[in-house]
Structure formats: structure tokens, C-alpha cells
Amino acid sequence: MGPKPTRNARSGNVRIIGGRWRGRKIPLADGTAIRPTPDRVRETLFNWLAPDIAESRCLDLYAGSGVLGLEALSRGAGEVVFVDQLPAVTRQLATLLETLGASHCLVCQADAERYLGNAPSPFDIVFLDPPFGTGLAKLCTLLAGGWLAPGARVYLESNRKEPLPELPPDWQLLREKTAGQVRFALAQRG
16 A cells, blocks of 8 residues: 555634534544535535435545534434544544534544455445545445445545546446535445
């Protein structure tokens, strides 16, 4: 495995835009290289997912701020598993979830590829927002190895300049857009 892609370290807040925690500001872990999904991208994504969120089982790989998984919980997801390899990020997420009184969620400190190397447990929705330049194709292949329930939706985010990876054979691309520096798409397991 080559060197990890770098991102600029940031601090500050990102806000939840819908559901029971709408308007709640989420702090970003200080000194980390978190690049939260922009508000307008999240708004579009959750409009796409609106019919599928209620009671869904979600996986937030490369959780970072956790805003994608938190947005899902805020809108009625049944369970969210947050995965990130940075200890500062997972500690902050665990504290935040406790502060919010969130239930039916789990924070795992692990490398995403290593996590997907475990025995699979299918999810209905997967948020795949790795650092720009990370191999999305490999992650999609790993997810296709039993991690997706029938009809599962997979959100893919990358740099606008990067083409989407070739999707596994039983996946179909439902939607794709760009906004600012971000290319984002929603795929479905057939």
C-alpha cells in the first residue's frame, strides 16, 4: 500500500441539515485532516436517499466528522456503524454520540480496508467518502464481498477531477453530480 493521501488539517464545525438534530453543530477533531461533505452535497444526497433512510442499517466508512452517519441517524436510520482509523476522530465521535443520546450506533477505530476484511455483515446504505485519491475501486470490490444487503445504496465521493471507478458487475449507477471540488454519486447493488 502506498503513502496515504494528505489533506489540510482543519478545525471548526459542520452542521446537521435535517431531521431531529437539524441545525446542530458538530465539532471537527482538532489537528486532523477531515474534509466534511459540503452542506449542499449532503442535502442532495439525503434527498436521493429519503425513501430509504428510515430504519436502514448504515456504514459510514472514513467517518471523519461523522456528519454523514449523524445525518442518517437524525433522519431515522435504524443503526449506524462509524469507522475511522484516527484515534482522535473516534474518541470525538464517541463523545458526540453520547452527548446527543444517540443509540443504535457503534464507533470502530480501524483502517477501512482492514475493517472490510472482517466477516461481512450486510448494510442497507454505505457512505464511502475516503481521502481524495484513495482507491475507490478496491473499496467497492471489498464492499461487494457480502457487505451489501440486496438493493443496498452506496454513496461515493471523490475529487471532481477523478472519474468514478468501474463498479462491480451487479451494481448500477443511479445518480452522479459535481459541486465545487467534489464528484458524488449514488450506486445500487442490483
